[in-house]
Amino acid sequence: MDDLGYTPTTLGVEDARKKTVVVSSQIFDMIGIKEAETTKPGAGVSPCEEDPEHLFSSRHPWSLYGVSDERLTEGFARLKENLPKYGWKIVEYGPNNSPAKTLELTADSEKEHYSVNAELRVATDPAQNHPSATRKSSIQVRVVSGCFRAPEGTDLNGIY
Template structure:
């Protein structure tokens, strides 16, 4: 009986070692940079990704529902994704709402806390941040789309203008279609 157990284990040990060697050999030869990400990036045209993140941002702006505020003109942009900066990128869309009293901005933050979940966002963090100003902050991840958002209400206590700052970014890297020059993207 002991011989059977030993014989049954021997091929398993050998097989496990063989599998380990094959995996090691593949990685040494260059499994690919995608292993660093843990996923295979979706091929997405930069203009399509730009339109998508603008649409996501627009819905967040609608949820803020601050009347009379001025929205910064910053547009959606591209940043490279380190494992393969010539082919991989992330989208970012920073903007802000200002020009209204803090009471209106506070109402905007309350609106976001209440409305974001209904728009497909999971709030992962809500409360005062660790800055000296202890600004109110919301962080959320979209449950269906590859985006995350960081929203901060800066009350302007240090002499700056009170505002709600919003930064929407893709939570994954996208692969640019063959022939796309990411260095020319903004």
């Protein structure tokens, strides 16, 4: 597929979900805060706009919370340090454009077609030097795959 810049791997929808969860688990391990709580939604899939009848991608958004801001900050730094060691290239790092200037990183896997975006959201924002009462401290993570080719005969209408 010239539009994508690569040839998509043929993979069943459920196998793609499982693979994306495995990548998410690797990200969790890189953060290294085993005692933190995590949200439980599973991986979802959606058609790729380049060829919605045959191609789809998988995504797994989740967050890590329930530990101190210091632990979250340490975990976020560990993620930034560990990603390149596991074949990820950090393509963006720094405060984002939100009013809170949340620290954010985006990295692409150099081995597989996956991207991860993570945001460090702490209740006390050091940039503004005051607590954000509306925010629970967390690391927000979104893992997104490139496009997979659905096996012959797979109906991608209504997938989620």
